[in-house]
Each structure stands twice: as C-alpha cells, then as structure tokens.
Amino acid sequence: MSTVITITNQKGGVGKTTTSCSLACGLAMNNKRVLAVDLDPQGNLGFSLGLEIENCATIYEVFQGSATLQEAIRPAKYCDVISSNILLSGAELEFTGKQRESMLKNLLSTVAGYYDYIIIDTPPALNILTVNAYAAADYLIIPMVPEILSLLGVSQIKDTINTVRASVNPNLVVLGILLNKFNPRTLLSREVKEMAQSIASQIGTRVFETHIRSSVSVAEAPAQGESLLDYAPRSNPAQDYKALVTEVLDLIKKSK
Template sequence: MSEIITLANQKGGCGKTSTAAALYSGLTLRGFKVLGLDLDPQANFSFIMQAGSNSADIVDVLAGNADISEAVEHTARGDFIAASKKLSAVDVLITGTERASLLKRALKPVAGVYDFVIIDTPPDLGTITINALVASTGVIIPTFAEIFSVQGVLNLFDMVKNIQTALNSDLINRGILITRHRSRVRVQRETAAAIKQVADRAGVKVFSLPIRDSVIITEGASLQRDVFSYQPKSKVALDYAAFVDELLKDLSL
C-alpha cells in the first residue's frame, strides 16, 4: 500500500508547494516510486515539476469520467498528475453525497503501484482539500512562524480530527513543518516556540529542523526546479533532506 501524504494549510504562501516538490524529489532520489498530484488550480506544483500535458483531467477522474491511469503523465522526473483549471469550479462540477470520497475512490487503482503519493492542495479547506485528506494516510502542515499561523494551525488540527472521526480513520497527522524560518529574528523564534506549544498540547509533532528562509527556493521555482534538482548542496536543501529523513524514520521506512 502507498503512503499517501497531503500537504495542507489554508494559508497561502506557507510553503506547501515548495515542500511538496522537495518531498517528491527527495523521495525519488532515495529510490522510492512516487506519484505527484497537484490539486491546486494555480498549478504551481505542476509548474515546478514541468508537468501539464496529461491527456485526461483530474476533475474528469474525480467525476468518474476517466480512469486515473489516463491522467498520469510520465515526466522526465517521475509520474505526475497535473492540476486543472476546472479544480476551481469543482463544487459546481461535482455534486452528490459521496463527494468527499471521490479522490479516495479514484486513487484505489494506483494505491499498490507507488510507494508514495504526494498531494499538494489549494490554500483553503474546501471540497478539494477535504478529498485529499479523506484519501490520505498522512497529512503534513507546513507553516510560516508568524502569529496568525497559530490559529490557522489549530483550525486545521480540528479539521483533521473531524475527518479522522467521520471519514478516514487511517489519516495520521504527521506533523508541522516550520518553513521560511529566520532563526535570527526574535519574533519568529518566539512564534515557532508558540506553535510547538499548541502542537504539543494537541499531541502533534513539529519536525525537528525548520526549513530556513532562502532565496534558493524562489529562484528554483522560477526555473521549474525543486530544491534538490536546483541546489542540492545548499543549506536549505540540507534542511529539506533532514525533513525527508525524519519523515521516513517516523514511517519506519
């Protein structure tokens, strides 16, 4: 069975996509067979992965009009299902009582094929993010250490709990990853500590090493590169490598 990991946070700009790309690449480099899935209509993950010429659309797959294998693109960097602009209209396009479980159903045929499925989500907690969480075995919450993130993280904890109770008992909250961190800025250190406190109280871990703030991430993205394919020896790549290793250790892999 695949580990299906969703990156989620209703805030934009907190590092979901950069982390999805780093995780995809880091796992691939370690020899795992990985499928990437971009569920954000903004298609940033697809852009970084140079993907987007898949023949079937993920929304057609969710609607039951195409098989998932038709949507998988075999790119030079691995297998990928690119985003679709139709994702922004998913609430209109897809209705019915089973609508929270459509992705879970769609992923069934590939569940044994890949070691990992890495899912990037839009900056909200709507139908698409719910589908991702219902289909997943794990969720990772990238967050920026600023004061407004704390409440957002708490809301997301609640949502994950509700999904665990009502829709997907297999879902494990794999933890918070602090991103874009500037350890020399006192307020960021304090906020990171506050996030750790609320996470501890909720029984959720925070990954040991934050991902530092580095222009390499933004430069890489503009060149359609994840951190490992752009600057594998940079400090921020080492931060991401430590994160991937810690996740694998937590998964006993």
C-alpha cells in the same frame, strides 16, 4: 501499498507547493516510487515539476469522469504527476454526488500497488478538495511560516481533521508541523517555534526537528522546471529538505 502524505494549510504562501515538490523529489532520489498529485486549482505543482499543464488530462477530468486516472498520470523528471486545472475551483458546486469526500481516496486506491509514496498538494482553503486530500491520506504535514498570523487558524484545520476522522478516515495521523522560512537567529522565529509547539500538542503532533531555512533559490528552481534539490543542492533549504525526507521516513517507520 502506498503511503499517502497530504501537505496542508489553509493559508497561502506557507510553502505547501515547495514542500510537496521537494518531498516528492527527495523521496524519488531515495529510490522510492512516487506519485505527486496537485489538488490546487492554481496548478503550481505540475508546473514546478516541469509539466506542460495545457492539453493534458488533469485530476479535474478524472473527477468529472471524462478521463481515467491512468490518462491523467504523467511521467515527469523525478516522479509521476497528476496535474490540476483551474476548472477544479468549481469542485464544491460541481461534485455533489454520494461519496464526494472519497473521490480521491477511491481513485488512488487503484494505483496503491504502483507507488511507495503519494504526495498530495492542496489549495489554500478548507473545502471539498481539502477534505478529499485528508480522506485519502495516511499522514498530514502542515507547513507554517514564522509569522504570528500564520499560526492563527490552526483550530480550523483541527476541526477539518476531526470531521474527516469521524467520517471517512478514522486513521488520519498528523505527522508534524514544518517550520518554513525559518531563521533560528531571530527572536520572532524562537517565539513562533514555541507557539507552534503548543499548537502541535493541541492537535496531537510534533514540530519537525528539521526547519526549512530561506533562500532565493527556492523561488528560482520552479522557473527552471527543476527541483530545488537539483537546482541548488548546496543551498540551505535543499539541505534542510533532504534532512526532512530522512526525518519523515524515520517517523513513518516508527509509527507503523
């Protein structure tokens, strides 16, 4: 059975796609069979993993019923990928059928035997796509950046978690809050860490011990279609993401 991890925060620019990409690659480098799923209509995950997103079936066509899941799964350098499409931005109005919250969960259950881990990247929103990503997940990881504004609005994530738990996925676990672009030397970062800890306790989770430091290599790697872990393996964030993979594997092992 696959373990499904959704990377979520309704704010943009906090490192969801970077984290999805690094986690997928890091797990693959640990000999895990990984599928990465892009639910963000902007399609950055597919791009970052080196996929050509034009002219191939995406999760949109699969939801729509004009392609099968198998047709949308693409082998990429590090792992398999299902990419996204800008047409997915109309999902809220387009997919109105019964079980609309469980479309992704039902699809992924058909490949659960093939993958050890399925990583889902989400849009900066709390909408039907996010709900599908929460419904399909065993665990959520919430990246945040050390800015006060980034910490506000977590109560909305909490509401979405509770709604999904009460309906389609009672076992949803928040694995942790991940502090990204974190510089332990600044006062702001330390204050933000305390705030993040108090938010974590409100939603019954922890702040990961691993923090992700900043480096320009994070922005450079996707342009090369490479994982940060390959592109700049010695950079601070690459080291941090490797540590995060270990921490995540450990926590999941303990929680089972």
